[in-house]
Amino acid sequence: MASIDCVIIGAGWAGLSAAAVLKASGREVLVLDKARGPGGRSSTRRQGGFRLDHGAQYFTARSDAFIQQVQGWRDLGLVQVWDPAIEVFGDRPDHAGQPPAERLVGVPGMNAVLGYQAKSQHCRFGWRLENMRFDGQWQLLSSAGEQIQARHLLLTAPAPQALELLGRHHPLAERLAAVRMAPCWTLMLGFDRKLEQSPDAAFVNQGPISWLARNGTKPGRREESWVVQASGPWSCEHLEDSADDVADKLLAAFHALVPAARERRPSLKTAHRWRYAQAENPLDCQFFGHPEQNLAVAGDWCAGNRIEGAWTSGRAAAIWLSERSV
Numbered sequence: 611m612a613s614i615d616c617v618i619i620g621a622g623w624a625g626l627s628a629a630a631v632l633k634a635s636g637r638e639v640l641v642l643d644k645a646r647g648p649g650g651r652s653s654t655r656r657q658g659g660f661r662l663d664h665g666a667q668y669f670t671a672r673s674d675a676f677i678q679q680v681q682g683w684r685d686l687g688l689v690q691v692w693d694p695a696i697e698v699f700g701d702r703p704d705h706a707g708q709p710p711a712e713r714l715v716g717v718p719g720m721n722a723v724l725g726y727q728a729k730s731q732h733c734r735f736g737w738r739l740e741n742m743r744f745d746g747q748w749q750l751l752s753s754a755g756e757q758i759q760a761r762h763l764l765l766t767a768p769a770p771q772a773l774e775l776l777g778r779h780h781p782l783a784e785r786l787a788a789v790r791m792a793p794c795w796t797l798m799l800g801f802d803r804k805l806e807q808s809p810d811a812a813f814v815n816q817g818p819i820s821w822l823a824r825n826g827t828k829p830g831r832r833e834e835s836w837v838v839q840a841s842g843p844w845s846c847e848h849l850e851d852s853a854d855d856v857a858d859k860l861l862a863a864f865h866a867l868v869p870a871a872r873e874r875r876p877s878l879k880t881a882h883r884w885r886y887a888q889a890e891n892p893l894d895c896q897f898f899g900h901p902e903q904n905l906a907v908a909g910d911w912c913a914g915n916r917i918e919g920a921w922t923s924g925r926a927a928a929i930w931l932s933e934r935s936v
Contacts, residue, residue: 611757611758612757612758613758613760614758614759615760615761616632616639616640616764616931617640617642617760617763618639618640618641619765619767620641620643620765620767620909621642621645621724621733623652623724623910623921624909624910624921624924624927625924626641626648627920627924627925628764628908628924628928629641629731629928630727630730630731630928631924632931632932639731640733641728641732641734642733643737644735644736644737646736647725647728648733649720651887652666652720653665654716654719654720654721655882657798657878657880658800658877658878659800659833660798661718661719661825661831661833662837663715663716663720663825663828663837665796666917667715667811667821667823668713669714669917670711670712670713671714672711672918673922675922676918676922687717688723688726690829691713691714691715692713692714692715692827692828693713694713694809694810694823694828695810696811696813697811697812698812698815699814699815699867700814700815700817715828717829717830737752737756738753739752739753739775740753744903747760747761748760748761748762748904748905750763762906762931763903763904763905763906764905764907764924765905765907765908766908766909766920766924768791769791769889769911770786770791772786772909773786773787781900782898782900782907788891789893790890791885791886791889792842792888792889793842793884793885793886794839794840794842794883795840795848795856795883796837796840796884797838797861797864797879797880797881798836798837798878798879798880798881798882799837799838799864799871799878800833800836800877801835801836802874803874804834805824805834805870805874808868808870809824809868810827811823811824814867817863817866818840818844818860819839819840819841819844819860819864819867820839820841821838821839822836822837822864822868838864845883853880853882853883854881860881888910888911889910889911889915892913892914892915892919894913896926897926897927898912899927899930904931904934906927906928906930906931907927908920908924908926
């Protein structure tokens with residue numbers, strides 16, 4: 611059985627930002643993720659000759675620390691500004707008149723930064739945490755039966771999944787149970803030719819769709835691919851529908867907003883369900899921990915749902931863990 615100083619569950623923005631801090635402090639770090647690669651909800655799907663950002667669509671940088679970090683990624687060619695012509699369908703939100711924040715995207719996909727960071731870390735993908743217990747150290751068991759022992763543990767899973775892993779009698783359970791996560795169904799479309807007279811992106815405040823974007827308008831993309839995200843209420847209502855049924859329903863709604871698509875049969879049509887897309891009531895604590903167990907819990911749901919919040923949350927948790935006894 612392997613024994614590791616610091617184990618991080620999740621190779622998204624929180625997990626990999628934490629790994630960088632812990633590694634820089636001299637800690638031995640292992641990042642585990644059930645997915646095939648890094649990204650979390652900033653993943654990029656490659657399918658049918660198309661590349662689609664089917665999770666987070668873009669991010670912004672507001673704090674001085676994150677602005678400085680983003681500049682480093684821009685210098686490496688991993689991040690560029692996306693300046694789409696955005697339409698609004700339905701009632702305009704109250705903040706519509708405010709100056710738009712600079713929208714940033716990974717290049718060539720939203721997972722570019724995380725892919726770069728993962729290369730400098732010890733990461734294992736396809737590792738699904740099945741069970742965990744604390745007996746002075748953390749005993750982790752995978753779905754394949756592999757055991758790993760950790761002296762320090764950071765969970766960056768969505769709050770409901772972290773709660774399921776820790777159990778409802780854990781001292782942190784009450785705080786985790788208070789976080790409500792909303793789902794999001796996402797439709798991915800690919801076309802052989804450009805849809806003329808169509809927006810680059812749109813906020814939608816009517817019907818089942820909340821957002822749509824022509825993925826090919828982002829820097830480093832060329833294909834005529836589209837990402838269509840359903841609203842939270844609609845996603846809740848259709849949470850257990852089949853992906854094929856959801857794809858058909860969202861395609862019909864897409865046709866109503868983008869008439870040019872009615873005349874084209876997509877060469878790619880698939881839907882993905884994000885069961886825990888974002889927190890309805892994000893916390894304002896960056897992270898929280900259990901000192902006696904050398905345990906920290908972090909994620910975007912701790913710090914406002916945004917990618918910058920996830921990055922900040924992971925770093926804050928890592929600094930706290932790095933100050934724990936070795």
